[in-house]
Amino acid sequence: MSEDGAAVLDVKDLRTVFETAQGAIHAVNSVSFDLRPGELLGVVGESGSGKSVTMMSLIGLLGTTAATVDGAHVNFDGMDLLRVTEDELRAVRGAGIGFVFQDPMTSLNPVFTVGFQLMEPLRNHMGMTTREARQRAVELLELVGIADAEKRLSDYPHQFSGGMRQRVMIAMALSCDPKVLIADEPTTALDVTIQAQILELMKELRHKLGMAIVWITHDLGVIAGIADRVMVMYGGQIVELAPVIELFKNPQHPYTRALLQTVPSVRGSRAERLRVIQGQPPILFSPPQRCSYSARCNHAFDRCLAADPARISVGDGHDVACFWDPETGEPR
Amino acid sequence: MSDAGASPLVQVRGLKMHFPIYAGIFRRHVGDIKAVDDISLDIRESETLGLVGESGCGKSTAGRAVLRLYDITGGSITVDGTDISDIDKEKLRHLRPKMQMIFQDPQASLNPRMTVAGIIGEPLVEHMSLSRAERLERVYELMDAVGLNRSFANRYPHEFSGGQRQRIGIARALALHPKFIVCDEPIAALDVSIQAQVVNLLEDLQEQFGLTYLFISHDLSMVRHIADRVAVMYLGKIVELAPRDELYGAPLHPYTQALLSAVPEPDPVRESQRKHIILTGDVPSPSNAPVGCNFCTRCPRAEQICHEIEPEFRQVDKGRYTACHFVGDTAIKTAEPTVGETVKP
Numbered sequence: 082m083s084e085d086g087a088a089v090l091d092v093k094d095l096r097t098v099f100e101t102a103q104g105a106i107h108a109v110n111s112v113s114f115d116l117r118p119g120e121l122l123g124v125v126g127e128s129g130s131g132k133s134v135t136m137m138s139l140i141g142l143l144g145t146t147a148a149t150v151d152g153a154h155v156n157f158d159g160m161d162l163l164r165v166t167e168d169e170l171r172a173v174r175g176a177g178i179g180f181v182f183q184d185p186m187t188s189l190n191p192v193f194t195v196g197f198q199l200m201e202p203l204r205n206h207m208g209m210t211t212r213e214a215r216q217r218a219v220e221l222l223e224l225v226g227i228a229d230a231e232k233r234l235s236d237y238p239h240q241f242s243g244g245m246r247q248r249v250m251i252a253m254a255l256s257c258d259p260k261v262l263i264a265d266e267p268t269t270a271l272d273v274t275i276q277a278q279i280l281e282l283m284k285e286l287r288h289k290l291g292m293a294i295v296w297i298t299h300d301l302g303v304i305a306g307i308a309d310r311v312m313v314m315y316g317g318q319i320v321e322l323a324p325v326i327e328l329f330k331n332p333q334h335p336y337t338r339a340l341l342q343t344v345p346s347v348r349g350s351r352a353e354r355l356r357v358i359q360g361q362p363p364i365l366f367s368p369p370q371r372c373s374y375s376a377r378c379n380h381a382f383d384r385c386l387a388a389d390p391a392r393i394s395v396g397d398g399h400d401v402a403c404f405w406d407p408e409t410g411e412p413r
Numbered sequence: 414m415s416d417a418g419a420s421p422l423v424q425v426r427g428l429k430m431h432f433p434i435y436a437g438i439f440r441r442h443v444g445d446i447k448a449v450d451d452i453s454l455d456i457r458e459s460e461t462l463g464l465v466g467e468s469g470c471g472k473s474t475a476g477r478a479v480l481r482l483y484d485i486t487g488g489s490i491t492v493d494g495t496d497i498s499d500i501d502k503e504k505l506r507h508l509r510p511k512m513q514m515i516f517q518d519p520q521a522s523l524n525p526r527m528t529v530a531g532i533i534g535e536p537l538v539e540h541m542s543l544s545r546a547e548r549l550e551r552v553y554e555l556m557d558a559v560g561l562n563r564s565f566a567n568r569y570p571h572e573f574s575g576g577q578r579q580r581i582g583i584a585r586a587l588a589l590h591p592k593f594i595v596c597d598e599p600i601a602a603l604d605v606s607i608q609a610q611v612v613n614l615l616e617d618l619q620e621q622f623g624l625t626y627l628f629i630s631h632d633l634s635m636v637r638h639i640a641d642r643v644a645v646m647y648l649g650k651i652v653e654l655a656p657r658d659e660l661y662g663a664p665l666h667p668y669t670q671a672l673l674s675a676v677p678e679p680d681p682v683r684e685s686q687r688k689h690i691i692l693t694g695d696v697p698s699p700s701n702a703p704v705g706c707n708f709c710t711r712c713p714r715a716e717q718i719c720h721e722i723e724p725e726f727r728q729v730d731k732g733r734y735t736a737c738h739f740v741g742d743t744a745i746k747t748a749e750p751t752v753g754e755t756v757k758p
């Protein structure tokens with residue numbers, strides 16, 4: 082999918098299967114995308130659509146749980162992450178690709194001070210002395226807007242508020258100057274005024290540090306405010322991928338169109354009745370043989386049940402996986 | 414509060430709910446968490462009053478206190494003409510059918526060892542003398558009303574999705590023909606597309622049964638959808654209360670303005686042109702609220718007086734109440750709407 086030779090991350094045909102007591106669950110089904118230098122790629126979809134598993138798969142974070150990750154390639158920094166050793170992957174996670182997760186309390190260790198947790202990877206991965214690591218830790222906390230950074234190094238995570246803990250998580254993810262930052266619902270657990278602070282911080286940091294970011298969220302408002310491109314996931318697949326303005330202005334996939342219609346807003350006109358998408362996302366016990374959205378789609382027709390639609394290009398950087406054409410209201 | 418002619422179904426005046434903090438080996442009383450600190454509001458028959466605010470501001474405590482699930486610290490609560498502020502348990506039990514609650518986490522609020530029929534029928538066993546057959550008939554009626562298939566009656570909660578479990582909780586709350594229901598974050602644990610289904614159901618039931626809701630949520634866009642009037646809480650107090658369109662169209666209190674401004678707009682062009690108000694810092698602890706105005710530590714408009722004198726919660730226009738030194742009758746006319754306002758990029 083890479084049109085740009087200089088993509089920092091190039092993912093091709095990624096597939097993840099979980100072995101469970103109920104059978105195999107095909108959580109990620111042939112996902113391909115690239116991430117360009119300095120861009121912010123938004124990932125949206127209902128819960129269970131495969132957003133987290135996709136990102137965890139490509140950096141080997143599913144560990145040895147009953148997950149099988151396979152694919153053509155995941156190219157990063159001259160390596161294929163699907164075919165490197167566990168040690169090399171660990172090094173990539175330490176320095177090349179940083180992460181921030183939804184719940185900062187579960188990712189910070191409650192028994193160590195914030196300073197210790199910030200300094201540890203700097204010493205291990207960057208070979209800094211304690212003194213240098215300390216200096217850098219203070220800079221990082223200042224970078225993410227924590228006042229009295231020097232003093233707060235000796236505090237424990239519970240002494241920080243939720244928003245401050247999320248800032249610490251961002252500081253940790255940034256500590257080794259990653260080329261790519263993956264943020265999985267980093268503001269979902271936060272209050273809106275704190276979310277606004279974090280989003281503002283991210284906009285600022287992007288320009289300062291120039292890294293590429295993958296931002297997972299189910300909130301289309303958040304996406305609208307920060308993303309350059311957006312990928313919409315459903316049933317473990319990318320059903321639509323487009324530049325952000327294009328996606329909101331000219332959504333092609335029935336699922337994207339439905340998602341955009343269901344969100345109420347605090348501004349503008351107010352609908353008397355909320356639009357709903359009936360039903361729920363599927364759990365895939367086999368690789369998709371038909372369109373995975375067909376059970377909920379208002380436009381489904383016979384072809385949608387006979388085959389899984391391939392992703393096609395419908396415009397400049399705009400891809401969609403659907404047999405139906407919203408322009409004509411007819412099959413493509 | 415209210416200014417309609419008819420007297421409101423629920424009337425709350427000066428409500429306080431403080432939780433004592435004990436410390437040391439002698440468990441000395443060293444202070445209070447002022448979770449709800451002097452709030453007044455009316456809820457009119459058949460309306461939905463939205464109660465919004467950030468985590469920990471006291472929304473749930475207020476909702477539970479209004480139903481007298483706590484012994485309140487101060488103030489008064491009148492529901493349908495009866496003052497329930499300090500009536501005893503037995504009298505409360507008789508009033509329970511009238512006022513019900515729907516909870517955030519449908520998983521945690523349903524007994525996992527009871528069938529759906531058992532859960533929905535439990536309040537009927539407790540409060541009404543029906544035969545088995547009559548009771549089952551009522552359970553079926555309720556399942557129909559909330560859109561649950563009757564054939565699910567003998568299944569257990571874990572066999573249902575989050576949205577379906579919330580329907581079970583709603584059916585149970587409706588069992589005794591309540592007039593007033595406190596909905597505490599009823600959609601917060603649900604996926605976006607399921608949220609809309611549950612909100613539509615709550616609206617249908619309200620119309621069908623003439624229900625009155627106190628709808629607690631931190632989701633400002635959903636509250637705009639469902640509520641007729643909205644109260645905004647901050648640190649145990651109501652800072653603004655107004656009819657929905659006025660509150661969202663032209664918020665008066667600096668906190669309401671910042672809160673609404675923080676909600677991103679699902680439209681990349683408008684979002685990039687919008688003026689953002691970014692608050693600094695965090696909400697102070699309710700055991701150690703600032704002197705003066707509660708919001709003074711984060712308010713972009715705070716002046717000296719705000720750190721000294723607490724602003725009074727008062728009516729500043731018809732049906733509009735707020736607590737800020739700098740919102741007065743004249744301010745209303747000159748206040749610029751900050752929400753939806755766009756500036757050239």
Ligand SMILES: Nc1ncnc2c1ncn2[C@@H]1O[C@H](COP(=O)(O)OP(=O)(O)OP(=O)(O)O)[C@@H](O)[C@H]1O
Binds near residue numbers: 466471
């Ligand atoms: N039983 C209790 N004992 C002591 N403190 C309490 C108790 N219940 C609530 N609090 C405190 O009172 C304050 C208000 O809590 P409340 O649960 O009402 O907030 P909320 O607005 O519902 O928040 P959320 O949006 O997170 O549900 C918080 O500081 C909370 O920790």
Ligand SMILES: Nc1ncnc2c1ncn2[C@@H]1O[C@H](COP(=O)(O)OP(=O)(O)O)[C@@H](O)[C@H]1O
Binds near residue numbers: 099101133
């Ligand atoms: N450890 C696991 N074992 C089995 N199935 C899993 C596991 N983790 C995730 N899944 C399944 O994979 C699918 C995608 O999950 P996920 O990526 O977490 O969704 P999202 O992040 O979009 O909410 C879901 O059907 C989920 O139930």
Ligand code: SF4
Binds near residue numbers: 376379390402404405
């Ligand atoms: S392929 Fe068919 S079922 Fe799938 S989204 Fe398109 S129209 Fe709907």
Ligand code: SF4
Binds near residue numbers: 710713739
């Ligand atoms: S009284 Fe002062 S601190 Fe409080 S909201 Fe008004 S301007 Fe802000």
Ligand SMILES: [Mg+2]
Binds near residue numbers: 133265
């Ligand atoms: Mg996830």
Ligand SMILES: [Mg+2]
Binds near residue numbers: 472473474598
């Ligand atoms: Mg609550």
